[in-house]
Amino acid sequence: MRTFRRGLLVGLLAVLVGVVVRVRAKGRIVPRTSGGWRELEGPDFR
Amino acid sequence: MSSVLLVGAGATGARAARQLVDTQRVTRIVVADREPARAAALADALGAAADTTPLDQPFPEGIDAVASAVPARAGALVAQRAIDVGVPVAAVADDRDGVAALLALDGAAREAGVLVAAGCGLVPGLGDVLARHAADALDRPDEAHVARVGAAGPACIAALRRARHEPALEWADDAWHVPDRRGHQLVWFPDPVGARECEIVAPGVELLREAVPELERASVRVGEVPVRRSAVALVRRKPLDDGWAGARVEVWGWRDGGRDAVVYGVIERPAVAAGTVLAVTAAALAGALADVEWRTPHPKGAQGLGAVVDPTTFLAELARRGVKAAVFEGFAVA
Numbered sequence: 001m002r003t004f005r006r007g008l009l010v011g012l013l014a015v016l017v018g019v020v021v022r023v024r025a026k027g028r029i030v031p032r033t034s035g036g037w038r039e040l041e042g043p044d045f046r
Numbered sequence: 047m048s049s050v051l052l053v054g055a056g057a058t059g060a061r062a063a064r065q066l067v068d069t070q071r072v073t074r075i076v077v078a079d080r081e082p083a084r085a086a087a088l089a090d091a092l093g094a095a096a097d098t099t100p101l102d103q104p105f106p107e108g109i110d111a112v113a114s115a116v117p118a119r120a121g122a123l124v125a126q127r128a129i130d131v132g133v134p135v136a137a138v139a140d141d142r143d144g145v146a147a148l149l150a151l152d153g154a155a156r157e158a159g160v161l162v163a164a165g166c167g168l169v170p171g172l173g174d175v176l177a178r179h180a181a182d183a184l185d186r187p188d189e190a191h192v193a194r195v196g197a198a199g200p201a202c203i204a205a206l207r208r209a210r211h212e213p214a215l216e217w218a219d220d221a222w223h224v225p226d227r228r229g230h231q232l233v234w235f236p237d238p239v240g241a242r243e244c245e246i247v248a249p250g251v252e253l254l255r256e257a258v259p260e261l262e263r264a265s266v267r268v269g270e271v272p273v274r275r276s277a278v279a280l281v282r283r284k285p286l287d288d289g290w291a292g293a294r295v296e297v298w299g300w301r302d303g304g305r306d307a308v309v310y311g312v313i314e315r316p317a318v319a320a321g322t323v324l325a326v327t328a329a330a331l332a333g334a335l336a337d338v339e340w341r342t343p344h345p346k347g348a349q350g351l352g353a354v355v356d357p358t359t360f361l362a363e364l365a366r367r368g369v370k371a372a373v374f375e376g377f378a379v380a
Contacts, residue, residue: 035376037236037311044373045362 048332049074049108051133053101053124054115055081055088057199058138058167061321062113062328065367067092069325071334076106080116109133113166113328115321117201122147125162125348126154134160136327136351138167138320141205142212142249145170145350149252152348162348163355166327167320169194169266170250172312173293174257174352175360176371180297180308181258182357187299188262192254193233193244195269196291198316205249207271215248217255217264225265233267235292236311236372242269242292257352258297291316309374322369326360327351338363 048071052063055077066072075096079085082100089096099106105127112128114121114137121137121144128135129151139145148164155162165171173192181187197203213224230243244267251266258264272287273279279286295310312319330338339356361371 035374037372038375040310040361040365040371040373045358045365 047071047073048110048329048334049076049106050328050332050334051076051078051099051105051109051112052115052328053078053112055079055084056115056201057317058202058320058324059113059115060088061317062115062325063088063092063096063321065322065325066113066329067095068367069329069334072329072332074108076109105131105133110334111136111328111332113324114138115324117141117205118144119147122151125151129154129158129160129162132158132160134162134331136163136166136324136331138171138324139165140167140170140202140249141208142215142252144205145249145253149348149350156347159346161331161345161354163327163331163351164348165250165253166324166351167198168196168291168312168314168316168323169268169293170253171323171351172319172364172369172371173250173266173295174253174350175355175357176293176295176310176312177254177297178257178352179357179361180295180310181260181299183308184297184299184301184306187258187260187297189298190254190258190261190264191267191296192250192265193235193242193267193269193294194250194292195235195239195242195244196287196289196316197272198291198320202316202320203271206268209247209249209268210245210271212248214246215251216246217251217261219262231267233269233294235294236313238288239290239292239313244269253350253352256350289315291319293319310371311374312369312371314369319369322364322367323351326363326367327355330355330360330363335363 077085077089078101085098089098112135114124125135233244255264273284274287292313298307329335339359345354
């Protein structure tokens with residue numbers, strides 16, 4: 001019974017720690033590019 | 047003067063209806079929906095050119111084309127009824143079962159001598175047309191990757207959610223593969239969408255390959271399912287939906303003896319993009335848009351939009367209606 005309680009406590013603590021220390025990526029890695037977007041116009045439709 | 051039957055009065059259907067009303071040579075729009083009150087409300091908003099018909103009744107006389115804005119297999123049932131009366135169909139379809147059900151009508155459509163244009167939305171749909179346009183700019187295209195973010199209405203969101211849970215599919219080395227999902231890939235869309243993490247999925251890749259049969263590699267990716275409730279956004283730590291949809295089409299190949307890529311992107315409100323693509327296709331099928339041409343004269347059978355429509359005239363018509371694609375001009379430096 002004592003071992004079971006300890007196990008339960010350890011499991012509970014693990015869940016709590018997991019919830020608190022939920023590691024998620026923050027922000028985005030922006031690819032380094034040169035240039036930009038240009039709207040398609042008349043010559044592009046020929 | 048043409049008549050179009052619009053089936054489905056949801057987010058995409060309503061936008062398609064507005065585009066059809068704004069098409070000079072479309073003089074009559076008949077709206078059908080599983081909820082008669084919704085069809086009546088849309089017809090009232092459109093004015094004198096529109097009326098309604100019950101969905102379970104035979105199609106009205108004098109219809110020149112059907113625009114189907116209903117999800118998945120319901121679209122195939124609508125298409126089958128149109129084939130039975132010899133009327134061409136433009137249908138949105140953004141899940142794999144829906145596309146397959148539409149393409150399965152190929153034999154019946156050819157026998158009836160009508161076209162079933164499958165996947166007339168953003169992706170599948172406009173993405174395939176842009177891929178064909180990009181492929182035409184290269185001497186020998188061999189690789190295409192399409193990505194999409196955003197969703198129009200609840201049915202579209204449900205299809206997007208299913209796509210992200212079902213096994214993915216990609217075309218590589220002349221065979222279909224079920225790729226391992228190794229996490230998201232950052233895809234760069236035009237502003238204001240910017241960079242989004244997208245996951246490889248199955249829906250749409252078959253139509254992409256049909257639009258550009260020369261491809262040796264093809265894939266379709268989708269962004270996260272839009273979150274539209276602030277409580278859900280808070281709990282799941284996701285950003286609230288900003289209301290934009292985007293498609294990015296990257297086609298690689300050979301040009302002037304060197305390796306080259308053509309990258310197109312489009313940003314629009316999701317229902318506006320899908321509705322405009324659907325309406326332009328249906329109006330062209332009804333003979334109301336003489337400027338929009340087909341890749342082959344009098345196409346028939348069940349085929350993807352990108353395989354049948356001439357990309358330059360189609361994109362020019364979309365641009366006239368405010369759905370403008372952009373080309374990326376630049377290069378990666380790292």
